[in-house]
Amino acid sequence: MAKEKTSFIDRILGVAGKIQENPYIKAVSSGLASLMPIIIIGSLLVIVTTIAAGISNPGYQKFLVDSGIKPLLQYPNLVTNGVLSIYTAFAIAYNLAQSQEQDGYMAGLLSIMAFLVVQPFNISKSGSVSLPIELLGAEGIFTAIVVALIVPVIMRFFKKHNLYIKMPNGVPEMITRSFAALTTGGAVLLIFFGVKIIFSQTSVETLPSLIKLLIQTPLKALGSSWIALVVIMAVVGLLWFFGIHGHLVALSVMLPVYLQMDLENLNAYQAGKPLPNIIGYSFINVYGAGAVVLFGLVFWLWRAQSERYRILSRLSAIPMLMGIGEPLAFGVPFVLNFTLLIPSAFSASINIILAYLATAVNILPRFNGVNIAGMPVLVNGFLVGGWRVALFQVFLCALNVAIWAPFVKRLDRTEYAQELANAQATDTQTEG
Incomplete structure (x- = not known):
């Protein structure tokens, strides 16, 4: 059974790897x-x-x-x-x-x-x-x-x-x-x-x-589905867990659709008309990437007992706030780190569900279509939807802290114990 499971995962990763390298x-x-x-x-x-x-x-x-x-x-x-x-x-x-x-x-x-x-x-x-x-x-x-x-x-x-x-x-x-x-x-x-x-x-x-x-109409129908987006974001997280660029593989086909939906909102916003779409590329950037997904990881690493994790948190904090997660992905790492599998794979999907439902019932506004890739958290939310979106990002960051807490604390205990063991071994060799 274990061999069959491994073989299945290997086949999935093989397909994902080919997609990633497809010219x-x-x-x-x-x-x-x-x-x-x-x-x-x-x-x-x-x-x-x-x-x-x-x-x-x-x-x-x-x-x-x-x-x-x-x-x-x-x-x-x-x-x-x-x-x-x-x-x-x-x-x-x-x-x-x-x-x-x-x-x-x-x-x-x-x-x-x-x-x-x-x-x-x-x-x-x-x-x-x-x-x-x-x-x-x-x-x-x-x-x-x-x-x-x-x-x-x-x-x-x-x-x-x-x-x-x-x-x-x-x-x-x-x-x-x-x-x-x-x-x-x-x-x-x-x-x-x-x-x-x-x-x-x-x-x-x-x-x-x-x-x-x-092509365009079927993909747009799929792109406007929040269920499809939740699944896509889960796949993105799982692929990142296995060290594959999840956004390149899982979002590559849908990226033109999401950009088109943003531009439709932008044109409607400029004309003063009702905004047609909830989902778009900006929706993913604001609610499903960067600090609103990784803030909890950095927060607990900053307070870790492990010296390595504390140093890493200080080095990765600013990139994380700008939406850059690679230092954490390969520095912690959460790639192939089963202790962090659940939050790293599914926190973005949780955010997307909450944000979509809040937008659908008009608690949050639809985005104006402005694309803000690379802008820091809160700034990007304010530019695309105003203070309510920025405030909801604060809520997601706080939720993120709760989601990551048990997993990062467990990881920290293991790493700290290893550091103490290494230090003790070094002292023993020095005395000898």
Whole structure:
């Protein structure tokens, strides 16, 4: 029975390890992570337009309108989150191409071109061309991901079969890269233009419509489920316990969905409309990661008898408050530490359940969609939902202290006893 159990765990870890090392999943995860500065800057500037007090303060809004600032303040979010799919297409293709030792820059450019080719441009009888801007924002993220994963594959095929123009030695590198991309770029354009023509003759009409029907809508339905999120966070914790990057494995598929849900809330918040989603990437960061999950661990390590744990707590406290848990994961460690299995694996899920229920009954507000990855605890809660969210984070930290208490105290007793034994052994050797 023990061998069967071990074998089952090994198989699960083997699958998780393959997912973690999969170049396509890593490209999506790394590409979206690289866009965080753009997402954060754009969403934070929305607050300037619609500060919590400003939405219900006619004087503040009147000043913005009368001064002519109000329309201008829409541009930062429009050119960041409003066209996020374009940045997504470049970033993911770039990361995938780089991992396959291809020209990441060209892969990114060709991915943008392919993404735009399949969009449903409207051409009027007068010849003017238009495209709904929302298709370039949250709505188009999944199309951008699919295109960005296909373009480097086409590039690799052409490179493998030497189907590109080679320039003689001495030609500047950028010229060489440009000519090498001519045949590939032409192929990418023709392939995706052909796809556009084919779909235009069907009831689906466009590739983005098909992706929305088959991928985006089902995943969004799953992403809006609190039960699914609780399970995902438990899997994240369990994978971290086994030393595997749980967020990369368990959240990689759902990350685009959660980011899209945040952007939907952000757009509604900017327009002064009801916020549509409870769950999002910010929801996970505020209630299911960082200090609200690890505060109890650091609290009890700080008060530990073990000198090693006291030193570790002081070194890891500030990173923990900023949402960085790796020093604790590998310093305590709670990786493969069965004494800490329960709190390390399930504390995030407990937080998510409590936060979702409190939001569903309107004790807590829905988030405004501002993405605050990397911001310290309480600050991130205040920015996305105001003082009630920050206060609830304090409650979760206190709850966290209670959850971790028996497990960390037991761990500390074992470590302290080992330190005393080592010290006694050292003294005996010194006297001898």
